[in-house]
Amino acid sequence: MDLAYLRAHPEHLPTFLTHQRIRETPVSGGDSCVAARLTLDDGHSVFAKTWPERAHRPLPAGLFASEAAGLRWLRAADAVPVPEVVVALPELLALDWVEPGEPSAEAAERFGRELAAMHRAGAVAFGAE
DSSP states (O other), X not given: OOHHHHHHOGGGHHHHHHTXXXXXXXXXXXXXXXXXXXXXXXXXXXXXXXXXXXXXXXXOTTHHHHHHHHHHHHHHXXXXXXXXXXXXXXXXXXXXXXXXXXXXXXHHHHHXXXXXXXXXXXXXXXXXX
């Protein structure tokens, strides 16, 4: 599976994961979901999160759809880099992979400027839908 196929057929991702057709590397972070880096056949990577079986409670309705909508909204402001949503299914969310960077004074300054620009982009209302 390559990135173009994944974008065209997002519904196939769970099957590919179940049958171990995609290289999956666990990543740290988050406290409620399982996070992994998925390496596709064309070399692209995506960040994926799923609801853990160990949660012993049902997946909250609309969890990943709401997160995807929020990320798309933030991305639309075009003020700060926000990973693109590749797949948003009820049971999983996959985003463009973002390589980790080194902390630096320049990175902190850039982040501050971008965060301010995002806030200036505004919203129609608090809790905008």
